[in-house]
Amino acid sequence: MNKKFLHGFLSDDELHQIALKIKEKEATTAGEIVVSVKEKKPFFHRGKSVFEHAVSEFKKRGIKKTRDHTGILIFILLKEREFYILADSAINDKVADNTWELVKDKMESKFREKKFCEGIINAVDEVGTILSEHFPRKSDDTNELSDEVNIS
Secondary structure (H helix, E strand, O other), rough: OOOOHHHHHOHHHHHHHHHHHHHHHHHOOOOOEEEEEEEEOHHHHOOOOOHHHHHHHHHHOHHOOOEEEEOEEEEEEEOOOOEEEEHHHHHHOOOOOOHHHHHHHHHHHHHHHHHHHHHHHHHHHHHHHHHHHHHOOOOOOOOOOOOEEOOO
């Protein structure tokens, strides 16, 4: 990825802050939060919607393979200025249908203000709170997926 392009949106320090927020929120839940940022859609995905691309990333990152199906993806396409929040089946069975749209709307509001890091951190915080309500951390819980932001 063109680091200069990314740094117009997120600095190394901000990426670290996001990873720390993921770690903090996952300490209270059996859920797994993944943030994935792509510069743009790959050539072979150009005709696909952001939802279809998020589904592909969800599978690629192994989120579907979490023990209790409690993984969630916050997916961002920078160049297209599109993003999507995609949760696994166990999560969607417990939360209201519009939950992720509400989180997405708040994130979009921060993005419009050019507060990209704040928007992502707030979304991670809100997602983590929702997950901890429905899926509290188990005594044998392990961190199944990396807390680092996936960048490509």
